[in-house]
Structures are given as C-alpha cells and as structure tokens.
Amino acid sequence: MPGPGASPPPARDAADAFDYAVLRVVPRVERGERVNVGVVLFCRAQGFIDARLEPDERRLLALWPALDLGAVRGHLDFIRRVCAGDPACGYVAGLPQAERFGWVVSPASTIVQPSRVHSGLCADPAAALERLLAALVRPG
Template sequence: MPAPGDSPPRARDAAGAFDYAVLRVVPRVERGERVNVGVVVFCRAQGFLEARSEPDERRLLALWPALDLEAVRRHLDFIRRVCAGDPACGYVAGLPQAERFGWVVSPASTIVQPSRVHAGLGADPAAALERLLAALVRPAQG
C-alpha cells in the first residue's frame, strides 16, 4: 500500500515494475574511481523502499588507504534508515516513499553517490534487491 502522499500506482507498477540505483563509494572524485557498495530498490505498487549495502572495505582502502571507513559506514546507514522512514533521520525520512527514493538517488558530490535510476521487473522487490546485490556489489565468483 502506498504511503499517504504518494502518487497513485501507474499501469507499469501493477506489472511488478520497480526502480533501483546502485550506491557507490567514490573515494577521490578527481580520480573518477568508484566501488559499488549497495543497492536501493523502490516499488511503488508494493510500498517497498529498501537500501542495503555490503562495502568491500579492502577494495575501498586499496583505492584510498586514508579513507574514513567509519564515515562511509555512517553515510550508508543513514541512507538505509531514510529508506526505512526512521524518524531519527529528520525531515527527509518523513517524506512519502517516492520522495525519499528521489532524495536518495539525487546526484550527489559526496563520497557515497547513486548511479542513474534503472528499471526492473519482478513480483518480489526484496528478492530483486538480493539479486542485484549479488550481481552488482558482491565480488564476482569466477
């Protein structure tokens, strides 16, 4: 069920469509290097908005040994909590899901940046989130 204030479901929402973005850590913007660390999935029709992250700290430190890993963890946790609507996260966490998703995926110049928004299709957005984490964030199994 959509949250109060969310737009009514569109026709494609009824078919199990969802939107997602990859969360990336960009340790040094000037080098343009980034590491995928998480995924956020939004399915309006099912009232689903969730972010999960699994940062590979060894890979991050290989790009920038002086990286403040605790700051990265805090930033990713804040995104997760905003998606969950945690009131301790302030005004943005109280927005309707669609607006929270828009806030999370807005272009940012911070160390954690979202990719462009992509569309997916599936009946279970939680399962889609798990599949996306496996495909886009976790190390490839070779």
Template sequence: MPPPDAFQYAIWRVVPDVERGEAVNAGVVVFCRRRSFLAARIELDEARLRALAPQLDIDAVRRHLDGLVRVAAGDPEAGAIAALPQSERFGWLTAASSTIVQPSAIHTGLSDDPDGLLDRLFTRLVAAPRAR
C-alpha cells in the same frame, strides 16, 4: 501470482577521489511504488576501498551509508527526510551528488518480488564475491 510491477533501482558507489573517478559499489536501493516497497542494502569492501584510498575514513563512509538505509526504511531517528513519502525518499536517495557516496543512474524493470529482487541485485552488483 500477481502480475509484475514496475520498479526502479540505483547503486550507491563510494568515490574516494572524484578527480580519479574510481568507485566501489557499496549499496543498492529498490523502489516499487505499487507494492509500497522501498528498501536498501549495503556492504563495504574495505580492502578495495583502502587500495584506492588508504587515507579514507571508512567509519565515516559506513555511517553515511547506514544513514541512507535508515532513510529508505523510513526510520524516525533518520530525520525529516525519512518521514517523507516513499517516492520522495527514493528521489532524495538517488539524486545526483558530488559527495563521496554517489548514486548510479536509475534503472527500471518489472518484478513480482521486490524483496527478492533487492537480494539478487545486491548479490550481483554489490556483495563481495565469495569463495565457492
């Protein structure tokens, strides 16, 4: 098994009202330069978002998040930013923003399985809890 490599990740949060400061985690993006890995996953907890902001346009938020995932994947249909190298796309995807979707601080670590790491981070930090 290859040794672990450094990775970085950030959480995308939906902040319906910046002044209130309330947020719902909606996605995670993981970058591992040495493994040429950049990927993201999203999930919207609509009930939580509606509780915070009944007027929120959930479809617009979903389109915004879908666009971020497409940029991470390098989808040619996602525009010029999606054509940038992975490191530049990750920087753009995690840049501070005052929009409704905001990235967390960037976190780092080591992993020998960035795809599995993305799954674990998504389950722990974003996915709605499931009844067991």
C-alpha cells in the same frame, strides 16, 4: 460484464515495475574511481523501498588507504535508515517513499554517489533487491 463468446479480461501480470540505483563509494572524487557498495530499490505498487549495503572495505582502502571508513559507514547507514523511514533521520525520512527514493538517488558529488536510475519488473521486490546486490555489488 463480457457478453457470450467474449474473451475474459486479461489476467493481471504478477510483476510490478520497480526502480533501482547502485550506490557507489568514490573515495577520491577528483579521481573518479568507485566501488559499488549497495543497491536501493523502490516499488511503488507494493509500497516497498529498501537499501541493501555491503561495502567491501578492503577494496575501498585499496583505492585510498587514508579513507575514513567510519564516515563511509555513517553515510551508508543514514541512507538505509532514510529508506526505512527512521524518524531519527529528520525531515527526509518522513517523506513519502517516492520522495525518499528521489532523495537517495539524486546526483551528488560526495563520497557516496548513486548510479543513474534503472527500471525492472518483479513480483517480489525484496528478492529482486537481493539478486541485484549479488549481480552488481558482491565480487563475482
């Protein structure tokens, strides 16, 4: 307890740290062309992990008309379900949130690839995820 005349302790900042990565579809890995299709966000302090996905299939097909959209949808849905902890996704979905996030953002040479991990601060992780999706995935 502070003594007389002492300053009160600083108020806790309402913002919590979070990490996020952009999820990209790379239709032909050898060409390196990619389309941002979603964002995964993890906020340890609030126990939040989620992936929001909005693939623009026309843009993807413009890069590779023979792209198997069903396979892309399946891969993206698996990522979303892993974040949600869906037991049907096996062992990885049962991991703690931090490990699931680490699994989703691990570098991959497959058709769906994460960006490097970025950090930010927010009071509402779901709102931050929506803002990131609007800024980084949806057409301008």
